């Protein structure tokens with residue numbers, strides 16, 4: 042049997058000089074406003090995995106009300122999602138992530154993001170896709186107010 046999941050996340054830009062994307066530090070003229078490190082790609086992917094397993098969402102597993110997750114590295118959220126996936130007898134079929142922002146340019150960092158995500162999921166890099174798009178200057182991403190990501194995952198029996 043296979044299970045499919047999708048996730049979506051948004052964070053506003055704020056003070057700072059970099060953002061975390063797919064576990065990779067990406068230089069930018071701003072940071073993001075978040076309880077954790079605000080990695081939208083990983084948050085969307087965690088929600089996709091939790092969704093595929095019907096285990097709720099990232100806020101249920103890592104409540105923003107808990108101080109222990111302040112400034113947390115989102116990689117640890119993904120590591121936990123992968124552990125739950127394995128406990129239920131599943132492995133990654135494939136992952137497809139789209140990051141939505143005008144800037145920063147994601148393309149130059151996509152390979153490093155794929156490698157980081159594959160490492161946390163214990164899967165081959167060619168099972169992980171990272172893409173990016175602008176919204177042609179439209180909407181909150183178009184105005185440079187924030188960044189969004191969506192993720193799809195297919196889980197297969199291990």
Ligand SMILES: Nc1ccn([C@@H]2O[C@H](COP(=O)(O)O)[C@@H](O)[C@H]2O)c(=O)n1
Nearest residue numbers: 142143144145146147148173174175176
């Ligand atoms: N933050 C981004 C946005 C886009 N890209 C790359 O540019 C291509 C064209 O984007 P459009 O929104 O104009 O279609 C897109 O396919 C990505 O390859 C990017 O790297 N980072």
Ligand SMILES: C[C@@]1(CO)OP(=O)(O)OP(=O)(O)OC[C@H]1O
Nearest residue numbers: 075076077099100103104105110
């Ligand atoms: C990741 C968590 C951790 O407390 O907080 P944020 O970094 O604010 O990110 P969000 O995408 O709002 O997900 C909710 C939380 O689980």
